[in-house]
Amino acid sequence: MDKIKLNGMMFYGYHGLFPEENKLGQRFTVDLELMLDLSSSGKTDNMDDSIDYGQAYEVAQAVVEGEAYNLVEAVAETLAEEMFRAFSILEAIKITIDKPGPPIPGYYQSVAVEIERERPYGLS
Structure with a gap:
């Protein structure tokens, strides 16, 4: 399947179980793989046959x-749902959300969640 990839998008959010995460917030890095048939847009050179990268960024940011x-995990699931709502030609999506330096003991760069979803039946 063809893919459009948006890599290393950085956003500031307030997600987490601990009060300091909800109050102070932190950076999140998001990678998207948008899976769809790109043969039409490759032939027509028309944005109406593809997904606008800027609009996809705006959905992720929102x-x-x-x-x-x-x-x-809930952020990723919500993002998948919103991407399917925004883009009727999107067939499947892979989302990775990276959370650098979460407040848990140990030494590591980050933790991440990765999900893959296909267009839900009946959602167009």
């Missing part, structure tokens, strides 16, 4: 910088 969630 979710990650919007309502606070306890779990990054």
Whole structure:
């Protein structure tokens, strides 16, 4: 399947279980793989046959910088739902949300959640 990839988008959100995460917030890095048939847009050179990268960025920004969630898993699931609503030609999506330096003991760069979803039946 063809893919459009948006890599390393950075947003500031207030997601987490701990009060300091909800109050202070932190950076989140988001990677998207948007899966769809790009043969039409490749032939027509027409944006109407593809997904506008800027609009996809705006959807991601609205979710990650919007309502606070306890779990990054919930952020990813909401983002998948919003992407399917925004783009009727989107067939499947892979989302990775990276949370650098969460407030848990140990030494590591980050934790991340990755989900893959297909267009829900009946959602067009």
